[in-house]
Amino acid sequence: MDAPQDRDYYRPLVCADIDSGKSALRLAGSSLHFDRIERLRRDEPPKVLPAAALPPEVRDRLTAPRAPIMGLTLDRPRIMGILNVTPDSFSDGGHHEGPAHAMHAARRMVENGADLVDVGGESTRPGAAPVPVEVEISRIEPTIQAITAMIGVPVSVDTRKACVAQVAVAAGAGMINDVSGLTFDPVLAGYCARNDLPVCIMHSQGDPQTMQDNPRYDDVVLDVYDFLDERVAHLEQLGLSRDRIVVDPGIGFGKTEAHNLALLRRVSLFHALGCPILVGASRKRFIGRITGVEEAPRRVSGSVAVAQVMAGQGVQFLRVHDVPETRQALAVWAAIAGLD
Numbered sequence: 602m603d604a605p606q607d608r609d610y611y612r613p614l615v616c617a618d619i620d621s622g623k624s625a626l627r628l629a630g631s632s633l634h635f636d637r638i639e640r641l642r643r644d645e646p647p648k649v650l651p652a653a654a655l656p657p658e659v660r661d662r663l664t665a666p667r668a669p670i671m672g673l674t675l676d677r678p679r680i681m682g683i684l685n686v687t688p689d690s691f692s693d694g695g696h697h698e699g700p701a702h703a704m705h706a707a708r709r710m711v712e713n714g715a716d717l718v719d720v721g722g723e724s725t726r727p728g729a730a731p732v733p734v735e736v737e738i739s740r741i742e743p744t745i746q747a748i749t750a751m752i753g754v755p756v757s758v759d760t761r762k763a764c765v766a767q768v769a770v771a772a773g774a775g776m777i778n779d780v781s782g783l784t785f786d787p788v789l790a791g792y793c794a795r796n797d798l799p800v801c802i803m804h805s806q807g808d809p810q811t812m813q814d815n816p817r818y819d820d821v822v823l824d825v826y827d828f829l830d831e832r833v834a835h836l837e838q839l840g841l842s843r844d845r846i847v848v849d850p851g852i853g854f855g856k857t858e859a860h861n862l863a864l865l866r867r868v869s870l871f872h873a874l875g876c877p878i879l880v881g882a883s884r885k886r887f888i889g890r891i892t893g894v895e896e897a898p899r900r901v902s903g904s905v906a907v908a909q910v911m912a913g914q915g916v917q918f919l920r921v922h923d924v925p926e927t928r929q930a931l932a933v934w935a936a937i938a939g940l941d
């Protein structure tokens with residue numbers, strides 16, 4: 602669906618300071634505020650305006666508290682620990698194979714401050730080959746069964762396939778995290794809507810095998826926004842309410858380094874969708890390119906830096922490999938900003 606060229610987009614200029622006065626609006630029920638916005642248009646340079654210039658429906662979407670997801674309140678950033686039970690994930694591949702290893706890793710993440718754990722059985726790194734459904738199920742099912750019984754925090758499943766999602770939910774998963782934004786398997790969106798399941802819809806351009814071959818956008822930030830806007834509207838039509846939908850700009854999925862940085866710089870735009878935002882930048886390749894660090898597990902500091910900037914923009918879910926480091930950084934950031 603082509604977006605009208607003259608559409609206005611509104612990005613809150615978020616402030617992590619103590620409430621700056623009468624004109625400041627509270628962002629999405631959090632302790633963050635904004636009193637200015639950036640108006641974005643495809644055919645004009647960005648313009649900074651007072652928050653009072655917001656159309657009422659956008660103002661409502663930006664300020665309305667987000668409903669809890671899987672029992673987690675979203676008035677502060679939540680840490681989603683990554684648990685890939687795959688042999689080939691780009692950073693933790695081969696580390697958590699078998700339920701015993703996975704359970705140990707999940708338990709450590711929770712002890713270190715993870716609010717939820719995301720279990721994946723298919724790598725979607727650039728160049729990854731698709732995994733047969735039976736293999737994906739054989740990886741995630743025993744893992745989810747084992748960890749939901751043990752860890753006491755919610756579990757999501759990272760899958761693009763309805764039959765994998767069904768098995769994961771029966772095993773105890775409470776949210777579907779789909780890197781294709783529920784476009785890969787036509788059955789999955791209806792399944793989530795019928796079962797009133799929270800979903801994370803992520804933007805991706807192309808499939809994992811080809812997505813890094815020269816990705817192109819008219820305007821990456823606005824194109825990703827339009828995609829997510831259209832997907833949220835589609836899910837609402839199917840009967841899934843907006844407060845069950847988490848949106849994700851899809852860092853590294855069909856994006857150059859410049860595209861990733863543009864999305865991270867303006868990530869607060871996505872609050873205008875009225876949904877919680879998730880960002881997964883942990884250890885990704887652009888951090889290696891910026892810092893010259895080749896090995897993904899050594900990109901911890903760069904990843905924590907991204908998480909902290911995202912928290913300052915009001916992002917509600919941070920999908921990370923390095924849970925204790927992220928937790929420590931967020932605790933110090935929140936204390937300095939005087940956030941409750």
Ligand code: HH2
Pocket residue numbers: 683685687689690691692693721723724725726759778779780801803849851852879880881882920
């Ligand atoms: N990134 C990856 C996988 N799933 N889900 C969401 N919502 N957002 C992301 O950015 C995201 C995701 C890729 O990272 P990882 O799981 O660490 O690696 P791999 O795909 O190789 O298993």
